[in-house]
Amino acid sequence: xxxxxxxxxxxxxxxxxxxxxxxxxxxxxxxxxxxxxxxxxxxxxxxxxxxxxxxxxxxxxxxxxxxxxxxxxxxxxxxxxxxxxxxxxxxxxxxxxxxxxxxxxxxxxxxxxxxxxxxxxxxxxxxxxxxxxxxxxxxxxxxxxxxxxxxxxxxxxxxxxxxxxxxxxxxxxxxxxxxxxxxxxxxxxxxxxxxxxxxxxxxxxxxxxxxxxxxxxxxxxxxxxxxxxxxxxxxxxxxxxxxxxxxxxxxxxxxxxxxxxxxxxxxxxxxxxxxxxxxxxxxxxxxxxxxxxxxxxxxxxxxxxxxxxxxxxxxxxxx
Numbered sequence: 001x002x003x004x005x006x007x008x009x010x011x012x013x014x015x016x017x018x019x020x021x022x023x024x025x026x027x028x029x030x031x032x033x034x035x036x037x038x039x040x041x042x043x044x045x046x047x048x049x050x051x052x053x054x055x056x057x058x059x060x061x062x063x064x065x066x067x068x069x070x071x072x073x074x075x076x077x078x079x080x081x082x083x084x085x086x087x088x089x090x091x092x093x094x095x096x097x098x099x100x101x102x103x104x105x106x107x108x109x110x111x112x113x114x115x116x117x118x119x120x121x122x123x124x125x126x127x128x129x130x131x132x133x134x135x136x137x138x139x140x141x142x143x144x145x146x147x148x149x150x151x152x153x154x155x156x157x158x159x160x161x162x163x164x165x166x167x168x169x170x171x172x173x174x175x176x177x178x179x180x181x182x183x184x185x186x187x188x189x190x191x192x193x194x195x196x197x198x199x200x201x202x203x204x205x206x207x208x209x210x211x212x213x214x215x216x217x218x219x220x221x222x223x224x225x226x227x228x229x230x231x232x233x234x235x236x237x238x239x240x241x242x243x244x245x246x247x248x249x250x251x252x253x254x255x256x257x258x259x260x261x262x263x264x265x266x267x268x269x270x271x272x273x274x275x276x277x278x279x280x281x282x283x284x285x286x287x288x289x290x291x292x293x294x295x296x297x298x299x300x301x302x303x304x305x306x307x308x309x310x311x312x313x314x315x316x317x318x319x
Contacts, residue, residue, distance in 0.1 A: 007038045011076035014044045014052075015064055015083030017154050018211070018230020019097075021048045022237060024082040025055070025118035026110070027101035031080070032057035034107065041072055050212050054121030080105055093274065096256035116257040118237040122212075122219050127317025130216035134178075137203050141220060141315050144178045147301060148218055148235075150226025151183035151206060157280040158227050160245050160289050162188060167294040168225070172301065173201035180221070181206050182214050182231060220315050223304045225297060227289070228254060236261055241308040243300050247288030248275050260308045262300055266291030 010031055014024035021044050032040055039059040042052055046063040062068045073079060082101050092100035098116050102109050110116055131141060139146065149169065152159050169179045183206045209217065215234055218224055224235035224242040228249060235242040236258040244251060244263045250272040251263035265271075266288040273280075280286035 007035045007077040009076045009078075010035065010038050010040045011072050011079040012040060012042045012058075013064075013079070013081040013083045014042050014048075016045075018048060018051065019228075019233045020083060021045070021051055022118040022120075022230070022233045023097040023101060026098050026116050027080070027082065027105050027107070029057050029115060029119065030102065030107050030110065031105060038077075041076075043069055043072065048211070050210070051120070051215075053212070054123065055119055056121075057119075094253055096253055098257055113257055113259065117239075117259075118233065120215060120234065120237045122216050122238070122317075124317045126212060126216040127219060130213065130220055131317060133213075133217075134203070134220065139178045139203060142312055144176075145222045145305060146178050146180060146220060147172050148180040148182060148221040148224045150224070150229055150231035150235075151181055151188060152185050153227040153229040155275075155278075156284055157275055157278065157286045158229070158248055158289070159285060160227050160292065161285040164290075164292075164294045164297075168297050168301075169202055171294065171298045177201070178203070180217060182209065182217065183207070216317075219317075222310050222315075223301050225301065241304045241310070243297060243304065245289065245292050245297070247271060247286050247292075248273050248280070260304075262304065264292050264296060264300065 012024060012028050014021040028040060028042065032038070040057065042058050042061045043064050044052065044061055049061045049063065052058065052061045062072065082104065092103065099109065149165055151162065151165055172179050179202045181202065181204045186207045188206055214231065218231065218235050218240055219238050221240055224232070224240050226232050227245045232242060232244050236255070239260055241260045242258070244255060244261065246263055246265040248271065251265055255261060255263055268288045268291065270282070271288045
């Protein structure tokens with residue numbers, strides 16, 4: 001009876017990091033397809049609400065304040081909580097997060113792989129503003145290949161050594177590519193500013209973009225490179241050719257539905273340790289992340305540029 005009853009209002013909790021909230025998207029879409037007349041409200045941390053902007057299968061978003069949640073719970077016919085559950089629940093953690101969310105809602109996975117990835121909506125205006133931002137820095141879509149590098153993850157044990165980012169950047173700019181640095185670590189911003197003169201051809205936007213700007217810039221990129229993070233989730237959701245840098249987690253359990261994608265895993269004897277919130281017990285940077293050398297990543301970038309070339313028309317934001 002519960003499975004067959006009509007639902008007028010569905011409440012979805014999509015709290016946690018950027019990746020956590022995005023992993024809830026395919027299951028939320030499936031709920032809408034099963035209950036097309038239902039209103040779906042998504043409860044998410046306030047800073048991540050912009051990620052859901054323009055998503056067509058929800059009625060709206062709300063921050064996770066107590067009184068907001070209480071009011072929605074009183075009116076909802078059904079509620080699903082995906083908030084971080086796919087990264088901490090022992091029964092689900094070995095699955096790809098998307099597979100786990102479909103287990104939670106007890107619905108089959110879509111046959112269309114695209115429906116197993118988050119849906120992000122970047123507007124034409126956002127794309128044009130990002131394009132102009134790049135043009136103001138001498139980066140033109142028609143003339144340059146753009147490689148965007150995410151410089152950090154949520155926890156430091158998953159971070160790629162910043163010195164490796166510098167070496168990769170120099171190798172890429174020596175070949176005439178333009179490089180964008182994205183992230184939110186203000187300390188790295190300070191160190192990056194000190195050596196900015198060494199990084200010709202690099203646009204350093206660490207701690208200088210909000211999430212919608214980052215989405216628009218990634219959408220203009222030819223290749224995205226970064227550790228397991230929200231920005232990697234954004235790049236793969238936008239179907240940008242992407243290279244994921246992995247250590248603590250087995251990429252097979254985190255990227256089953258990614259396309260145009262290559263995982264590089266610095267596997268050590270102790271990996272995958274599955275440590276999500278703690279420092280690596282073997283020091284920082286984690287040995288598994290140090291195993292992924294910048295030369296290896298550079299070679300993979302060149303392969304991706306050849307394998308998945310992006311035309312100017314595919315990158316330009318047009319009506």
